[in-house]
Every structure is written in structure tokens, then in C-alpha cells.
Amino acid sequence: MISRSAIGRNGQLALRRQCCVKPTNRRGLAAVSSGSTSFSYENADVGGVKTASRDVAGPTTKLAVIAKAGTRYQSLPGLTVGLEGFAFKNTFKRSALRVTRESELLGGQLTAYHTRESLVIEAKFLREDLPYFTELLGEVVSQTKYTAHEYHEEIEPQIKLAQKKLLGSVSALALNSAHSVAFHRGLGTPLYPSSSTPLNKYLNEESIRDFAQSAYAKSNISVVANGASQQELAKWVGEFFGDVPAGASPLSGEPTKYFGGEERIAHGSGNSMVIAFPGSSSFTSGSSYKPEIAVLAALLGGQSSIKWSPGFSLLSKAASSFPGASANTTHYSYSDAGLLTVQFSGSANAISNASKEAVKSLKSISEGSISKEDFTKAVALAKYRALEEGQNIEAGLVATGAGLVHGGQPFQIDQVGKSVEAVSADKLQAAAKALLEGKATVSSVGDLYVLPFAEDLGLKV
Amino acid sequence: MSAPSLANAISKRPWLMRIMKPISNWYCNAAGYRALGLRADDLIPEESEEVLLALKRLPQQEAYDRVFRLRRAFQASLAHQLLPKAQQTKPEEDIAYLSPIIAEIEAEARERLDLESMTITKKK
Numbered sequence: 001m002i003s004r005s006a007i008g009r010n011g012q013l014a015l016r017r018q019c020c021v022k023p024t025n026r027r028g029l030a031a032v033s034s035g036s037t038s039f040s041y042e043n044a045d046v047g048g049v050k051t052a053s054r055d056v057a058g059p060t061t062k063l064a065v066i067a068k069a070g071t072r073y074q075s076l077p078g079l080t081v082g083l084e085g086f087a088f089k090n091t092f093k094r095s096a097l098r099v100t101r102e103s104e105l106l107g108g109q110l111t112a113y114h115t116r117e118s119l120v121i122e123a124k125f126l127r128e129d130l131p132y133f134t135e136l137l138g139e140v141v142s143q144t145k146y147t148a149h150e151y152h153e154e155i156e157p158q159i160k161l162a163q164k165k166l167l168g169s170v171s172a173l174a175l176n177s178a179h180s181v182a183f184h185r186g187l188g189t190p191l192y193p194s195s196s197t198p199l200n201k202y203l204n205e206e207s208i209r210d211f212a213q214s215a216y217a218k219s220n221i222s223v224v225a226n227g228a229s230q231q232e233l234a235k236w237v238g239e240f241f242g243d244v245p246a247g248a249s250p251l252s253g254e255p256t257k258y259f260g261g262e263e264r265i266a267h268g269s270g271n272s273m274v275i276a277f278p279g280s281s282s283f284t285s286g287s288s289y290k291p292e293i294a295v296l297a298a299l300l301g302g303q304s305s306i307k308w309s310p311g312f313s314l315l316s317k318a319a320s321s322f323p324g325a326s327a328n329t330t331h332y333s334y335s336d337a338g339l340l341t342v343q344f345s346g347s348a349n350a351i352s353n354a355s356k357e358a359v360k361s362l363k364s365i366s367e368g369s370i371s372k373e374d375f376t377k378a379v380a381l382a383k384y385r386a387l388e389e390g391q392n393i394e395a396g397l398v399a400t401g402a403g404l405v406h407g408g409q410p411f412q413i414d415q416v417g418k419s420v421e422a423v424s425a426d427k428l429q430a431a432a433k434a435l436l437e438g439k440a441t442v443s444s445v446g447d448l449y450v451l452p453f454a455e456d457l458g459l460k461v
Numbered sequence: 462m463s464a465p466s467l468a469n470a471i472s473k474r475p476w477l478m479r480i481m482k483p484i485s486n487w488y489c490n491a492a493g494y495r496a497l498g499l500r501a502d503d504l505i506p507e508e509s510e511e512v513l514l515a516l517k518r519l520p521q522q523e524a525y526d527r528v529f530r531l532r533r534a535f536q537a538s539l540a541h542q543l544l545p546k547a548q549q550t551k552p553e554e555d556i557a558y559l560s561p562i563i564a565e566i567e568a569e570a571r572e573r574l575d576l577e578s579m580t581i582t583k584k585k
Contacts, residue, residue: 098576105581
């Protein structure tokens with residue numbers, strides 16, 4: 001028996017509530033879904049907190065608080081990482097240990113992570129435990145204590161480890177460097193503080209507490225659920241997110257501007273090179289969304305999507321003739337900007353050859369010498385990826401939450417598919433041409449004696 | 462480690478507080494640690510995990526002041542002298558700076574023990 005005094009009043013309430021509300025929100029797998037089974041989110045404003053949910057049939061729920069407090073919005077270096085570390089730590093109502101033990105008893109899983117734009121606090125649990133975990137997330141957001149000893153004993157060592165990890169990983173270094181060259185501040189801030197950032201100067205429990213005041217303000221967060229009905233979510237959010245401060249000074253980033261340029265970092269363990277171009281902002285931002293960039297990313301590719309073949313993508317064909325190099329094209333889209341990156345890793349010689357080949361293939365796209373078949377394949381792959389991202393619970397959750405706090409729209413899967421389908425070959429050619437005419441971003445990490453300069457590749461920086 | 466104490470029970474009853482306050486002041490002065498410039502919390506024995514952890518959690522300035530008080534007291538004790546009146550601890554300076562942290566750590570340990578020893582029965 002869980003002793004009454006041990007589980008605390010809140011736990012008791014939550015447990016009691018579950019057995020009362022069970023009939024309304026619990027249904028077997030075979031039963032007909034009460035909500036919509038489509039993959040679109042319903043959104044609502046509950047007492048100033050933006051919520052969105054999609055009621056996908058199933059026995060589990062994923063609930064997340066998404067705060068517009070990623071590294072882009074931090075006012076001092078490291079604040080986002082520090083705030084992430086304080087998730088699920090001691091609150092004024094219960095201790096961190098109790099939070100852990102209680103969620104273990106209910107079979108829940110708690111995580112916190114951040115991206116360049118959002119800080120995500122997430123819980124996964126059984127559908128009937130929605131009230132308990134909504135209360136928990138509300139408590140984390142509004143009642144965390146931010147004690148000095150937790151910071152020094154638990155969070156600070158973790159941040160130091162993250163710094164070391166970043167220092168050791170060439171691909172992460174190259175990506176961070178590309179972002180900072182492309183966007184300078186804001187989106188250019190590294191995802192984890194680099195190893196030489198003077199953290200002691202900026203980071204302590206008080207600066208984190210101050211940052212939390214604006215990061216977790218009502219206007220700055222959204223609550224997104226997957227596998228819960230909108231009414232249920234609205235009801236519990238209304239009850240448990242009442243204490244969240246209204247927020248005096250909202251976090252605001254400067255509008256992102258693309259700069260471009262070149263950075264070279266010597267590194268002893270491995271080689272990585274990133275060639276990047278300005279991309280398209282995410283679908284949720286509305287007007288500045290350019291689906292042709294996604295198609296271009298699919299066409300350049302690099303990693304095969306099928307087995308036993310390099311695939312149709314231009315870079316995988318190019319890389320296959322230089323053994324030891326691998327290429328990968330990724331399109332990072334943010335609320336008001338994007339970055340189309342081609343990342344190479346492997347031996348320095350192979351990278352230098354493959355990167356030259358990559359620029360050649362981009363030129364061939366801009367000249368329009370691309371086969372009809374490859375174009376069709378690229379559109380199909382880009383469409384699949386966009387739809388899969390929307391269907392994927394994790395990505396859809398974050399995209400929707402970020403879209404809501406940035407004042408856009410939730411991630412609506414059917415519209416994304418349509419806009420990708422509408423890309424024509426001419427549009428693609430024009431986009432590639434514009435990229436090559438503008439300034440590129442080139443970051444090389446590793447053996448700088450061998451790795452080429454942007455000039456050698458024929459790119460303007 | 463905090464010693465068992467009736468302080469809570471006494472401070473809840475104003476009439477008892479009024480009687481005990483002068484006695485406690487007399488006792489603290491008579492105990493002599495104030496004349497060496499110490500605070501009551503400086504006398505808590507350090508030889509336990511809880512107190513060691515609490516000492517680590519002290520803010521930097523507090524920890525520095527504590528070491529200073531202890532060294533000054535050792536010096537005075539070796540020299541068989543009391544500190545000059547101005548340097549002795551005044552009653553209003555004699556505040557509990559360490560025992561709240563110790564109490565917090567003990568509460569944490571107690572909670573952990575409670576959670577570890579609980580048994581779970583499923584709801585019927």
C-alpha cells in the first residue's frame with residue numbers, strides 16, 4: 001500500500017481522479033475512437049495558455065510543454081541548457097525524488113530537451129494518467145525551486161560533460177559552426193555552450209530562475225498532447241496551469257538575417273565539412289515557407305532510402321565514387337529562416353573530392369540538366385518526408401508547439417503534402433540558381449591542410 | 462546532526478517563550494562560545510555525512526566566515542584569552558546558518574527511506 005502520507009495529497013487526488021474519470025476517456029483498442037483519428041491538431045486557448053491536441057486512438061499519451069526558450073532566445077550563454085537541467089527537480093510542492101518515484105509507479109517517462117528554438121518538457125504515460133502528468137508539468141513550469149545545491153551538485157557537472165561531448169564530436173562542431181557563420185547571433189548560438197564559454201560568469205541558479213520567469217510565461221509556452229481529447233486537455237490545463245506567471249517581459253529574438261561566410265577549425269579526431277545555403281522557414285510560419293528547398297534537399301540527398309543501392313540522389317552517386325566519404329543533406333527549418341546543409345564526413349581526401357562533386361551537381365541542377373525521373377523521385381521523397389514528420393509523434397509535437405508560440409499555425413499535415421506536390425522543375429531550378437548566386441556558408445573541421453577552401457569549391461562566401 | 466530540541470514546542474507557546482527566553486540567553490552566554498566569537502551552529506560536530514554535505518552547500522561567503530570564526534576561536538583558546546568585547550558574538554548575530562540545511566538534508570534522507578520501504582498494493 002502506498003502510505004497516504006508518503007504519496008502526498010496531490011498524488012492521492014490524481015489517483016482518485018483517475019478512477020472517477022475513467023469511463024469518459026478510457027476505451028479499448030478495438031472500440032471506435034471518440035475523437036478525430038486524423039493527424040491534424042485541434043488547438044484552443046485555455047486561460048492564456050495555448051493548447052493543441054490530437055486524439056489518436058491508443059492507450060498511451062504524450063504530453064509536452066513547449067517553451068519558446070531555445071538557445072536562440074537565451075539572454076546569456078547556457079541558460080537554456082541550465083533550465084533544461086532544472087526540469088523535474090525539487091518544486092515547492094514535492095521533491096525531485098518523489099516526482100521520479102511517483103511517475104515510475106504510474107509507468108510514465110519524463111524527458112526534457114531543447115532545440116535551437118524551443119525547450120521541450122515531455123511526459124509519456126498511460127492515457128488515464130493525464131490529470132496527474134498535466135499537474136506535474138504545470139508544477140515544473142511554475143513551482144520549481146531552482147536551488148543552488150541542485151545546480152552545483154547535479155546540473156553543472158552535466159553541462160560540463162555536454163561541453164566535452166561537443167568538443168569531441170566533429171560533426172556537431174561543424175554544424176554549430178555553420179549555424180553561427182550563417183546567422184551570427186540568435187539561431188547561430190551553439191546548441192550546447194562550447195567548451196571555452198566562461199559559464200561561471202553567466203550561469204547560476206539565480207540567472208536561471210530569472211530566465212525561467214520569462215521563458216515559462218503564459219504567452220511563451222504551449223501545451224501539446226498526442227492521444228488525449230481536446231476537452232480533457234483543456235479541462236486539466238485550465239486547472240493546473242493557473243499559477244503560471246502571465247509574464248512581464250516576453251523573450252524576443254531579433255529577426256534572423258542570413259550572413260554566410262567561411263570558418264575553418266583544426267581538429268585531431270575526424271573530419272567534417274558543412275556546405276550550407278539559406279533555406280526555407282518551417283511550414284508553421286506561413287508565408288515564408290518554400291517547399292522547393294525540401295525537394296532540393298531530397299534531390300541532393302546523400303543517404304540512400306532503399307537497400308542495396310546508392311539510390312537516385314545526386315550526392316550518394318557522387319560519394320559512392322569516393323570510398324570513405326559520406327554525404328548527407330539536411331534542411332533545418334526554423335520559425336523565420338532555414339538552413340539547407342550538406343554535411344560530409346570521412347577521410348579528409350575523400351571529403352575534399354566529394355565536396356567538389358557536390359558543388360558540381362548543384363550547378364547541374366541550376367542549369368536544369370536534371371532528368372525528369374530524378375525530379376519525380378525527389379518530389380515523392382520530399383513529400384513522404386514531410387508527411388512522415390507530421391505523422392511522427394515526436395516531430396509533430398514540437399513543430400506544432402513551436403508553431404503555436406511563434407504565433408503561427410499548427411502543423412497541418414495535408415496542406416504540407418499539397419504544397420510539396422506543387423513544386424515544378426522550373427521552380428527547383430530557380431531555387432538552386434538563387435542559392436549559388438548568393439553567399440554560401442562553408443565550415444570545415446578537421447585536417448585543414450587537406451580540406452578545401454570555399455574558393456576552391458567555386459562557392460561565393 | 463541536529464540535537465533533539467524542545468525549541469519548537471516552546472516557541473509555539475508565547476507564555477512559555479516569555480519564561481524561557483531570559484534563561485536561554487543566560488545559558489548561551491554562560492556556555493562561553495560567544496566570548497570566543499563563535500555561533501551556536503559552529504559547535505555542531507562535523508563528523509557525519511549530513512553535516513559534511515551541508516558544509517559543502519554553504520554559500521561561499523558563509524563558509525569563509527565560518528572558517529575565520531573557528532580559527533580565531535582556536536587561537537584565542539590556545540592563548541587562554543577571551544576576545545575583546547567588540548569581537549565577541551552578539552546575541553542577534555548568533556543565528557542558525559547551518560542547521561536549516563542539515564534539517565533539509567535529513568528530511569531528504571527520511572523521504573528516500575520512506576519511499577524505499579513502502580509496499581504497493583494494487584487497487585481492486
